[in-house]
Every structure is written in structure tokens, then in C-alpha cells.
Amino acid sequence: MPPDAAPDPALKPATRLLAVIRHAASPPHAAMAAEALREAAERAGLDLALDTGEQPASGPADAVLLVGDATAEAARHAGRPLIATTIVEAIRRPEPALRAAASLALLPRPAAAPMPVAAPAAAVAEESGSRRLVGITACPTGIAHTFMAAAALEKAAQQLGYAIKVETQGSVGAKNALTDEEIAAADAVVIAADTGVDRSRFAGKRIVVAGTNDALKDGKGLIARALAAEPQGGARASAGAPAKAQAPGIYKHLMTGVSYMIPLVTAGGLCIALSFAFGIEAFKEPGSLPAALFQIGAQSALALMVPVLAAFLAFSIADRPGLAPGFVGGALAGAVNAGFLGGIVAGFLAGYVAKFLRDRLPFPDSLEGLKPVLVIPLLASLVTGLLMIYVLGAPIAAALAWLTEFLRGMGSTNAVILGVLLGAMMAADMGGPVNKAAYAFGVGLLGSETYAPMAAIMAAGMTPPLGIALATVIARSRFSQEERDAGKAAAILGAAFITEGAIPFAAKDPLRVIPALIAGSAVTGGLVMLFGCTLRAPHGGIFVVGIPGAVGNPLGYILAILAGTLVTAAAVAVLKRGAPAGVTA
Numbered sequence: 001m002p003p004d005a006a007p008d009p010a011l012k013p014a015t016r017l018l019a020v021i022r023h024a025a026s027p028p029h030a031a032m033a034a035e036a037l038r039e040a041a042e043r044a045g046l047d048l049a050l051d052t053g054e055q056p057a058s059g060p061a062d063a064v065l066l067v068g069d070a071t072a073e074a075a076r077h078a079g080r081p082l083i084a085t086t087i088v089e090a091i092r093r094p095e096p097a098l099r100a101a102a103s104l105a106l107l108p109r110p111a112a113a114p115m116p117v118a119a120p121a122a123a124v125a126e127e128s129g130s131r132r133l134v135g136i137t138a139c140p141t142g143i144a145h146t147f148m149a150a151a152a153l154e155k156a157a158q159q160l161g162y163a164i165k166v167e168t169q170g171s172v173g174a175k176n177a178l179t180d181e182e183i184a185a186a187d188a189v190v191i192a193a194d195t196g197v198d199r200s201r202f203a204g205k206r207i208v209v210a211g212t213n214d215a216l217k218d219g220k221g222l223i224a225r226a227l228a229a230e231p232q233g234g235a236r237a238s239a240g241a242p243a244k245a246q247a248p249g250i251y252k253h254l255m256t257g258v259s260y261m262i263p264l265v266t267a268g269g270l271c272i273a274l275s276f277a278f279g280i281e282a283f284k285e286p287g288s289l290p291a292a293l294f295q296i297g298a299q300s301a302l303a304l305m306v307p308v309l310a311a312f313l314a315f316s317i318a319d320r321p322g323l324a325p326g327f328v329g330g331a332l333a334g335a336v337n338a339g340f341l342g343g344i345v346a347g348f349l350a351g352y353v354a355k356f357l358r359d360r361l362p363f364p365d366s367l368e369g370l371k372p373v374l375v376i377p378l379l380a381s382l383v384t385g386l387l388m389i390y391v392l393g394a395p396i397a398a399a400l401a402w403l404t405e406f407l408r409g410m411g412s413t414n415a416v417i418l419g420v421l422l423g424a425m426m427a428a429d430m431g432g433p434v435n436k437a438a439y440a441f442g443v444g445l446l447g448s449e450t451y452a453p454m455a456a457i458m459a460a461g462m463t464p465p466l467g468i469a470l471a472t473v474i475a476r477s478r479f480s481q482e483e484r485d486a487g488k489a490a491a492i493l494g495a496a497f498i499t500e501g502a503i504p505f506a507a508k509d510p511l512r513v514i515p516a517l518i519a520g521s522a523v524t525g526g527l528v529m530l531f532g533c534t535l536r537a538p539h540g541g542i543f544v545v546g547i548p549g550a551v552g553n554p555l556g557y558i559l560a561i562l563a564g565t566l567v568t569a570a571a572v573a574v575l576k577r578g579a580p581a582g583v584t585a
Contacts, residue, residue: 015102016047018061020077022069023087029510033067033090040094046102065101071224072160084225086218131162131227134178135190136197138169139212140259140439145431145500146170149192149215156219164190164223169197188226190215194436195256196316199232206231211252213432216503250348251433257313257347258440262538264301264308265446269536270550271297277548305447306330306340310347317351321358321372325350325380329388336393339400340444346388354380404448415452415529422453423460423525423564427517430464431500443538451534451552458497458535459528459561460521462542465494465501466561467520467568468513475573483508497541512575520568524560531556 019037023030034050041048049061051070064077068087085097135153139145150166157164165182168175180201183189188206191197192215199207208226215222275283275293283294310330314322329346336342357376410418425438439461442454472479472487479487486504493501506513534552537544542561544550551557 015062016049016060017041017063017065017098017101018049018051018077018080019065019067019090019101020051020070020073021067021087021090022053022073023067029087029091030068033087033094036091036094037065037067037098040098044095044098046098048098063101065097067097068218069220071218071220074224084221086214086221088217131187132185133157133162133164133188133190133223133226134182134186135164135166136169136178136193137166137191137212137215138193138195138197138259139431140194140255140262140436145194145212145216148500148503149212150176152215152219153190153192153222156223160220160223162223166190169193169195188223188229190222190226192222194252195259196253196312198319200319202232204231213429216507251436253313253316253348253351254344254440255436256316257309257311257344258436258443260312261305261309262443264305265443265538266540268297268301268305269446269538270544270547271301273297273536273547273549275549302447303334306334306343309340310343310350313344313347314351314354317348318354318358321376321380322351322354324377325354325384328381329384332385332388332393333396336388336397337400338388338393338396340447341400341403342388342393342396344444345392345396346384349387349392350380350384353383400448404445404450407445407450407453412530416526418453419456419460419525419527419529420522421525422456423521423523423528424518426457426460426499426525427464427502427514427521430503430506430517435461435499439538446536446538451536452529452532454538455533455535455551455557456525456528458538458541459533459557460525460564461499462494462497462561463520463524463564463568464499464506464517465490466565467494467517468502468505468572469494470565470569471572471576474569475576478573478576495542497539509576513572516568516571516575519571520564520566523567524564527560527563528557531560533557533560 019034021030021034021037023033030052034052037048038050040046061080063081063083066074066077066082066084067090071084074082081101083097083101085100090097135150137146137149137153139149146168147170150168153166154164165178166176167178178201183201183205186205188208189202191199191207191209192212193209194211197209199209206226206229208222208229210222271293275290275297278288278290282288282290285291307327307330310333311323311326314326314329316322326347329350330343333339333342333346338345354376357379358371361371361375363371363375407418422438422442425434428434438457442457445451445453469487469491472484472490476484483505490501490505502513502517506517531553533554533556535544535557536550537547540550542558545554545557
């Protein structure tokens with residue numbers, strides 16, 4: 001909102017709000033949130049008091065906005081309308097947060113103390129004692145964020161005095177699986193996932209849906225929103241929950257498809273690499289082992305890549321009704337040479353068509369059972385298939401062919417620029433949406449036999465934790481003993497291409513650490529492209545270098561990783577110079 005904009009009529013000057021802001025992980029971010037809210041209140045002509053912990057605010061308030069970790073202090077504000085938001089939302093979009101709080105203050109209230117909208121968990125606990133919760137966490141690769149989010153939820157529940165059991169849907173399947181009895185006994189469900197999760201078993205439960213980063217940043221807030229939400233099938237969702245937590249969105253659907261596609265690409269790429277280890281053209285000998293390896297990798301695993309991507313993307317949108325048309329659309333995308341771009345389009349098309357038919361197609365109750373097994377698969381497959389064949393397939397195939405030729409024909413300068421960009425994206429949020437967007441781009445190109453971007457992406461994803469680990473050695477005095485111990489684990493995670501190993505350091509000191517990580521990863525990505533390195537497997541870290549044929553120019557690949565690690569470590573050491581050990585920026 002520009003400074004000279006007219007005040008929002010929803011924010012009445014007579015309304016007095018109190019914003020309570022807490023963020024132990026990064027006090028500077030709490031200060032940024034306070035300043036953003038103060039400026040937004042001034043623009044709107046709203047009377048806002050700020051409680052940042054250093055200078056507690058006092059006096060009456062018509063509504064209380066709890067920001068970040070402040071949800072734990074909800075009991076102090078019992079009797080007042082409460083609404084919660086995250087630190088990130090307060091910084092980026094302060095006006096909607098204030099508008100929601102002001103609107104809440106204007107609602108008529110009965111004489112008895114009202115139930116707060118999006119009441120934080122601490123307030124709910126005071127009314128009805130300890131609560132029991134269940135949760136699910138999942139991320140596209142099913143390795144780091146899945147288990148980090150689960151740990152964050154467990155820690156938040158413990159701090160609030162609640163019991164929680166979290167099912168992790170990782171790369172090797174579901175662990176700590178929830179039983180029907182545990183779900184039935186739970187007061188609320190927290191789903192922190194960057195991929196689609198089947199929610200059918202939680203019918204009738206209070207539920208909140210968010211991403212893994214939301215759990216890492218504000219686990220208490222997620223639990224609070226879950227306990228204050230309407231039960232599934234109720235009149236409406238909790239008014240205090242952000243809209244994005246209720247709708248997965250395009251990114252989440254795409255990441256679901258990618259997560260199911262990755263094992264096929266890994267297996268297929270490595271089988272082809274093993275085939276090439278016998279000679280680049282050894283697979284052309286019928287009946288030989290190289291021919292069998294090539295058949296497994298190229299003609300089986302990679303042939304299934306696009307159909308699986310499309311099918312599970314559609315599954316994320318429409319649940320099981322989206323699987324059949326998704327597989328059909330993905331197979332047709334491969335048949336018309338539309339590749340992974342066609343698979344993405346087919347997946348979204350199949351998913352939304354199936355969802356429309358599932359939710360809007362009128363059908364007699366007596367024949368309702370035919371919809372999921374006959375009507376939806378038939379109609380959705382026909383619509384998706386005909387559009388892919390007659391309308392969408394050819395232009396998407398042309399676009400993919402152009403992109404492939406452009407990448408293959410890039411000069412060294414353009415290739416280095418692309419590598420720098422992809423490398424920087426890998427370190428920007430270390431497993432978040434930007435990181436996963438770059439990763440999905442590289443994985444998709446593997447099906448088009450374009451292997452250089454994937455090499456830059458995986459190498460750049462290793463350097464943040466590796467550089468941090470090295471920094472804890474060469475600049476020991478600038479890290480606490482706890483951080484130095486964590487650096488040893490970060491080295492192992494980095495070697496395995498788990499970029500998330502750097503997150504604890506970045507969260508504790510973001511203003512110094514994150515720029516250093518981006519610099520190192522950008523250098524690595526650029527050097528990988530400059531050296532002409534290639535990679536056939538989308539995961540495995542440094543260990544795939546030992547597989548013959550998996551990495552093109554392995555010496556250059558290792559040198560690029562070493563260079564980026566050194567740049568990261570040196571930058572971290574310089575930026576933290578003069579800072580006490582364990583400082584947070």
C-alpha cells in the first residue's frame with residue numbers, strides 16, 4: 001500500500017490492537033515484523049500497540065495479534081479476541097494480518113468469554129487440559145525436511161504440554177504410522193507436507209494443512225491453528241488460518257509428482273550409466289549384459305518417468321480419481337514427444353478434470369458407486385487424451401525440442417550463467433520452493449538426455465553444508481561447541497546431497513550465513529557448466545562419482561565442489577569475523 005493511500009475502511013481508527021511478537025530463532029526478523037506492522041498501522045490510521053518482549057505493552061486492546069512464537073503466551077490475553085500469524089506473513093503482508101485482527105475486534109461478542117478465532121494452543125489447553133494430536137510430514141525427496149518437520153512438531157507439542165505422534169512419509173515409506181485408534185483419540189491433525197497427502201482417514205477431525213517450512217518456523221502456531229479449526233466437513237475453516245494453509249496450490253501438486261518420479265529417474269539413469277561402463281555402444285549387442293542394463297534403464301524406468309509424474313500430480317489434485325487419466329495423459333505426452341513439459345500439463349489437466357467430475361457431476365445416489373470406477377476414469381481420460389493428441393501435444397513437443405536444443409547449443413558464457421543461477425537457487429532456501437524449483441527443472445531435463453544442468457544442481461546443493469562444516473574447522477572461535485559438533489554432521493549430509501544440513505546454521509545467523517552459502521553454490525554451479533560436467537542420476541551426492549559413467553568429467557565435478565566449499569567456508573569465516581561464538585544476526 002503506498003504511503004498516501006486512503007485508509008482501509010476495514011481498519012477503524014477507533015479499534016485498538018495489540019501485536020505480541022516473539023521469534024527466538026532470529027530476533028532481527030522479529031524486529032522486522034514489528035516495524036512492518038507499525039508502518040502498516042500508521043498508513044491505515046490504526047491504533048496499534050507493540051509488545052516485542054523488551055518493552056511489554058499495556059492497556060486495553062480490542063483484539064490481540066500473536067506473531068510467531070507469541071502463541072505460547074495466549075493465556076496472558078484470555079478474554080480478548082485472539083488471532084495468530086507467522087513472522088514471515090507479518091513481514092511480507094502486514095496489512096492483511098491487521099485487517100483480520102481489526103475485523104475480529106468488530107465482531108459482536110456474547111457476554112461470556114468467547115472462543116478465540118484461531119485460538120493458540122496454550123489458550124485452548126487452559127480450557128480443556130492437555131491435548132492429543134497426530135500429524136504427518138512429507139517432502140518431495142522424503143529425506144531431510146520430512147524428519148526435520150516431524151522433530152519440530154514434536155518439540156513444539158512438548159513445550160506446550162501436549163502429546164503428539166507424527167507419521168513421516170519419507171523416501172522409504174511411512175514410518176511411525178498412525179493407527180485408527182490413535183487417529184480416533186486425537187483432538188486435531190497437523191499435516192506439514194510439500195506433497196499431496198491422503199486425508200480420507202481424518203474425516204471429522206480438526207485439521208490444518210501446511211508446508212514443512214511452516215512446521216520448522218512456527219510449530220506452535222500450526223498446532224494452535226489445528227486445535228482451533230473447524231472439524232472436516234464443518235461450516236468453515238478456522239478464520240485465523242492463512243488461506244495458503246487450506247489450499248495446497250500448484251507448487252505442492254507439482255512436487256508430489258516429482259517426488260514419485262525421482263526413484264525412477266535415479267534407477268534408470270544409473271542403469272544406463274552402468275551399461276555405458278562396458279562401452280558407449282556396448283548396449284547395441286543383442287542379449288548382452290549392457291543391452292539388458294540399457295533396456296532396464298532407458299526403455300523401462302525412464303519410459304515410466306513422465307506417466308508417473310503426470311499420474312501423481314493428478315493424484316495430488318483429485319486424489320485417486322486422478323490416477324487413471326494422469327497415467328493416460330503422461331503416456332500420451334511421451335508418445336507425442338512432449339516429454340516432462342507435456343507430463344506436467346497432462347497431470348494438471350487430468351487432475352482438474354477428474355476433480356471437476358468428482359465434485360460437480362450430478363449422479364443418482366443409486367449409481368454413485370459407478371463414478372470412481374467407470375465414469376470419472378472414462379470421461380477424464382477421454383478429455384485429457386483428446387486434448388493432448390489434437391490440441392496440446394504438438395506445441396508442447398515443439399517447446400521442449402526448442403528448450404533442449406537451446407541448452408545443448410549454449411556457448412560457455414551462457415552455460416556458466418545458467419550454472420550460476422541454478423547454483424544460487426539451490427542455496428537460497430536450502431530445500432524450500434526455490435531450491436525444489438531448480439531441482440525439478442534438472443530432473444525433468446534428464447528425460448530429454450540433457451545432463452549438464454542436473455550436474456550443476458546437485459554439486460551446488462552439496463556445498464552449503466560442506467562449506468559450513470569446513471568453516472567450523474578453520475574458524476573455530478566463531479562457532480559454539482554445539483555448532484562445531486553440528487558441523488561434523490553437516491559434512492556427512494552435504495556429501496550425501498542433503499542441502500538441509502546447513503539450515504540450523506542459516507536459521508541461527510541468516511544475515512551472515514545465507515549470502516555465503518549462495519556465493520559458494522553459485523561458484524560451484526558455474527564451474528560445473530564451464531567444465532562440461534554431466535550427471536545421469538538426480539541424487540546420491542558425491543558417492544555417484546564412483547559409479548562408472550554416472551558423472552561426465554568427474555575430476556572437474558569434484559574440483560567445482562571443492563571450489564564452492566572453499567568459497568562458502570571463507571565467506572562464512574569473514575562475515576562472522578568479530579561476532580561472538582554462537583551469535584544470531
